[in-house]
Amino acid sequence: MDRELLFSARARSMKRSVIRELLKLTSNPEIISFAGGLPAPETFPVAEVAMATNKVLWEESDKALQYGSTEGDMRLRQDLADLMKQDGTPADPSNILVTVASQQGLDFVGKIFLDPGDTCVVGLPTYLGALQAFRSYQGRPVGVPLDDHGMRPDMLADIIRRLESENRRPKFIYVIPDFQNPAGVTIPENRRREIIRIAREGGYLIIEDTPYRQLRYTGKHEPTFQSMAPDSVLSLYTFSKILMPGFRLGWAYGPDWIIDKMVMAKQGTDLCSPPFNQAIAHHVMASGALQKGLVKTIELYARRRELMLSCLDNHLLDVPGIKWTKPEGGLFLWLTLPEGMDSDDMFHAAIQEKVAYVPGSAFYPDEDDHRSMRLNFSYASEMQICEGVKRLSALIHKQG
Numbered sequence: 093m094d095r096e097l098l099f100s101a102r103a104r105s106m107k108r109s110v111i112r113e114l115l116k117l118t119s120n121p122e123i124i125s126f127a128g129g130l131p132a133p134e135t136f137p138v139a140e141v142a143m144a145t146n147k148v149l150w151e152e153s154d155k156a157l158q159y160g161s162t163e164g165d166m167r168l169r170q171d172l173a174d175l176m177k178q179d180g181t182p183a184d185p186s187n188i189l190v191t192v193a194s195q196q197g198l199d200f201v202g203k204i205f206l207d208p209g210d211t212c213v214v215g216l217p218t219y220l221g222a223l224q225a226f227r228s229y230q231g232r233p234v235g236v237p238l239d240d241h242g243m244r245p246d247m248l249a250d251i252i253r254r255l256e257s258e259n260r261r262p263k264f265i266y267v268i269p270d271f272q273n274p275a276g277v278t279i280p281e282n283r284r285r286e287i288i289r290i291a292r293e294g295g296y297l298i299i300e301d302t303p304y305r306q307l308r309y310t311g312k313h314e315p316t317f318q319s320m321a322p323d324s325v326l327s328l329y330t331f332s333k334i335l336m337p338g339f340r341l342g343w344a345y346g347p348d349w350i351i352d353k354m355v356m357a358k359q360g361t362d363l364c365s366p367p368f369n370q371a372i373a374h375h376v377m378a379s380g381a382l383q384k385g386l387v388k389t390i391e392l393y394a395r396r397r398e399l400m401l402s403c404l405d406n407h408l409l410d411v412p413g414i415k416w417t418k419p420e421g422g423l424f425l426w427l428t429l430p431e432g433m434d435s436d437d438m439f440h441a442a443i444q445e446k447v448a449y450v451p452g453s454a455f456y457p458d459e460d461d462h463r464s465m466r467l468n469f470s471y472a473s474e475m476q477i478c479e480g481v482k483r484l485s486a487l488i489h490k491q492g
C-alpha cells in the first residue's frame with residue numbers, strides 16, 4: 093500500500109520548506125541570529141498579562157473557560173475597532189473576525205478564495221508564510237517586483253494584463269504595505285491610490301496584511317488601504333508584534349460578504365479563537381497597557397534599527413554594489429549583495445562564523461533571487477547587533 097496515495101493531491105503537493113530546515117541551524121545559542129522575525133522578549137507585558145489573567149480567572153471564568161462565538165469576544169472586537177479608528181480607519185466591530193493570529197487569516201484567504209491552479213498576485217519578495225498558505229490550497233502566487241516604495245503599480249498593471257490575456261485572472265492582490273516583510277519598505281499614499289485604482293478597474297480584491305503597522309520609527313503616517321477602499325479590501329492584523337506572539341491572536345477586517353465566509357471557514361477549522369486569551373487581551377487593552385508598552389517597544393526597536401544601519405554603514409559602505417533598505421518601521425531590512433555573490437551559498441559560511449540571516453530566495457515564489465538577505469533588528473541585543481554585523485561584514489569582504 094502506497095501511503096502517499098492516502099493523502100489528498102493537496103497534501104501530496106506540500107513540501108517542507110528548505111529554508112525552515114536551514115533556520116533550525118540558527119537555534120544554537122552561540123549564533124547571533126538576524127534570521128527570525130521575533131519580537132524582543134523584554135517587550136512582553138508580563139505583569140499586565142498576569143494581572144489580567146487573574147481577573148479573568150477569578151471574575152469571568154464561566155465565560156472565559158467556555159467555548160466562545162466564532163466571530164470573537166464582542167468586548168475585544170470593540171477594542172480593536174477603537175484601535176483601528178485611532179489609526180484613521182473607520183471600523184465597525186461587527187466586521188471584525190478574531191483569528192488565531194494573522195497566519196490563520198492568510199490560511200482563510202487561501203481557503204475561501206483559491207481553487208487549485210488559481211493565481212494570486214504577491215510582492216517580489218514577499219512573506220514566506222503567505223506563499224505557504226496560498227500554496228497549501230494549490231494557489232499559484234505570481235510575483236510583482238517591489239522597489240524602495242513597495243509594489244510597483246506599473247508592473248502590477250502589466251502582470252495583471254498578461255494574466256488576463258492568458259485566462260488566469262488573479263483572485264486577489266496581496267500587499268504588505270507597511271514596513272514590508274521581508275524588504276522593510278513602505279508604500280506611500282499616492283502609490284496606494286494607484287494600486288487601488290488598478291484593482292478597482294479590474295474588479296480585484298486587495299488583501300492588506302499589516303502586522304508591523306504600529307511600529308513606525310520615522311517618516312510620515314500613511315493611510316491604510318482599508319480606509320481608502322473599504323469595499324474592496326480585506327485587512328489582516330495581529331497582536332504578535334505589538335503585544336506578544338505567544339497569544340496567537342489577530343483579527344481580520346473587511347466587508348460583510350468576506351467576513352461571513354471567513355466565519356464559515358473558521359467553524360470548520362477551530363470553532364473559535366481561544367476565549368481565555370481574548371478575555372485577557374481585552375483587559376490588557378482596557379488597562380492601557382498595549383499603548384503604554386508600544387511606546388517603549390518603539391523606542392527600543394528604533395534604537396536597534398539605527399544601530400544596525402550605522403554598523404552596516406561603518407563596515408560595508410566600502411563594498412561596491414552592495415545596498416540595503418532603510419526601513420521606517422517594522423523588524424527587518426533587506427540587504428542586496430554585489431553582483432556575483434550568492435546569499436544561499438554564503439549561509440553555511442555565515443553559520444560557521446556564528447551569524448545567521450534568511451537567504452532572500454525564501455521570499456520569492458520561484459526562489460530565484462540569490463543576492464539578497466533579510467536581516468532582523470528587533471531580537472538581537474545592541475552588543476550582538478554590532479558583533480553580528482562585524483562577522484557578516486568580514487564574510488562579505490572575504491567572499492567579495
Ligand SMILES: Cc1ncc(COP(=O)(O)O)c(C=O)c1O
Nearest residue numbers: 129193194195219273330332342
Ligand atoms: C507579513 C506577515 N503576515 C503574517 C505573519 C504571521 O504572524 P502571526 O500569525 O503571528 O500574526 C507574519 C509574521 O511574521 C508576517 O510577517
